[in-house]
Amino acid sequence: MSIVSRARPEIRELRPYASARAMAGLAPVTLNANENPWPASHDAGLNLNRYPDPQPARLVAAWAEALGAPPECLLVTRGSDEAIDLLVRAFCRAGLDAVAQCPPTFGMYAISARIQGAAVLDVPLLPGAFELDVDSVVTAALGNAVPLVFLCRPNNPTGGNFRVEQLTTLLEALKERSLVVVDEAYIDFCPSESVLELTASYENLAVLRTLSKAHALAGARCGALVAAPEVIDLLKRILPPYPLPTPTIAAAQAALQPEQLAAARRQAARLADARDALGRFLKSLPGVTQVWPSQANFVLLQVADGPALVRWLAERGVLVRDFNAMPGLDNCLRITAGSPPENARLMQLLEQWSK
Numbered sequence: 001m002s003i004v005s006r007a008r009p010e011i012r013e014l015r016p017y018a019s020a021r022a023m024a025g026l027a028p029v030t031l032n033a034n035e036n037p038w039p040a041s042h043d044a045g046l047n048l049n050r051y052p053d054p055q056p057a058r059l060v061a062a063w064a065e066a067l068g069a070p071p072e073c074l075l076v077t078r079g080s081d082e083a084i085d086l087l088v089r090a091f092c093r094a095g096l097d098a099v100a101q102c103p104p105t106f107g108m109y110a111i112s113a114r115i116q117g118a119a120v121l122d123v124p125l126l127p128g129a130f131e132l133d134v135d136s137v138v139t140a141a142l143g144n145a146v147p148l149v150f151l152c153r154p155n156n157p158t159g160g161n162f163r164v165e166q167l168t169t170l171l172e173a174l175k176e177r178s179l180v181v182v183d184e185a186y187i188d189f190c191p192s193e194s195v196l197e198l199t200a201s202y203e204n205l206a207v208l209r210t211l212s213k214a215h216a217l218a219g220a221r222c223g224a225l226v227a228a229p230e231v232i233d234l235l236k237r238i239l240p241p242y243p244l245p246t247p248t249i250a251a252a253q254a255a256l257q258p259e260q261l262a263a264a265r266r267q268a269a270r271l272a273d274a275r276d277a278l279g280r281f282l283k284s285l286p287g288v289t290q291v292w293p294s295q296a297n298f299v300l301l302q303v304a305d306g307p308a309l310v311r312w313l314a315e316r317g318v319l320v321r322d323f324n325a326m327p328g329l330d331n332c333l334r335i336t337a338g339s340p341p342e343n344a345r346l347m348q349l350l351e352q353w354s355k
């Protein structure tokens with residue numbers, strides 16, 4: 001039985017909207033989409049008068065190659081936020097199903113679930129080191145209608161990771177029951193390898209990637225989902241007709257060229273060094289009560305009065321993220337590793353604050 005059998009029955013039966021652009025490229029004259037035949041004078045060669053290809057083959061091929069995945073296992077989305085939303089809408093029946101997540105974690109899993117009318121089953125990371133509690137995830141998922149389990153690796157905002165064996169234990173236990181979605185938004189800053197290649201052996205694994213972080217394209221809004229072809233086909237049924245703007249496609253294609261990928265790897269290594277330097281510096285400050293080891297491009301720390309420090313920094317022109325309101329993160333804040341002058345300014349202020 002395929003994991004797709006856990007998806008909403010009405011979605012499994014849906015036929016996707018046949019967009020005009022899906023048929024274009026086959027004929028020199030395209031009069032089937034009510035487009036304007038002339039590019040605007042400010043068009044800059046992008047031909048924005050035409051609708052974009054919903055899943056441009058060149059972009060899909062380039063990304064699939066960069067990830068070492070077959071192109072039929074890849075769906076390109078408007079940021080990973082859209083992939084999360086598509087998964088929840090395809091798999092969760094409103095009022096009946098739940099997604100499981102391991103807080104403190106990325107907020108979009110719960111938001112997408114609530115918008116869809118699905119419940120959110122929290123299986124907290126173990127307090128202290130924020131490690132994944134695999135046994136409790138399995139118990140929660142087997143005891144409820146949980147078609148989706150969201151895991152973030154490295155996790156935002158704690159920066160920690162889980163071991164590949166923990167994931168395979170989970171995938172085995174939840175075979176044919178839950179699609180386990182591993183969000184690898186920060187994997188490029190992380191010394192451990194991606195779990196992407198496990199998608200070839202586990203049909204109930206999906207991996208999220210994004211160009212928003214290490215690839216410096218947060219403004220382009222481009223992400224990818226890697227999963228079994230059946231899952232990709234299912235999500236294509238509910239994909240908006242033209243999800244990717246033409247300028248985004250162009251920017252993403254450029255980012256996936258070998259030289260650009262190499263540059264992104266070098267930059268990610270620099271940011272990882274900056275993150276480690278920031279972590280060491282924070283540990284040396286008397287006012288900092290805890291610093292968690294991070295494998296992403298940020299550091300989570302705790303002080304005596306988190307909101308006060310966030311305000312104090314903001315008044316001096318430095319914005320950091322306040323996590324005090326998130327359960328388990330009392331007085332915690334998250335600081336992103338920035339450019340050398342940004343990091344220097346932050347550290348100078350923190351030194352002043354700690355005195």
Ligand SMILES: *Cc1c(COP(=O)(O)O)cnc(C)c1O
Pocket residue numbers: 078079080081082106152156183185209210211212213218221222223
């Ligand atoms: C930043 C981030 C993303 C990226 O989302 P996009 O929509 O691709 O910009 C995904 N997951 C996590 C955990 C993030 O922190």
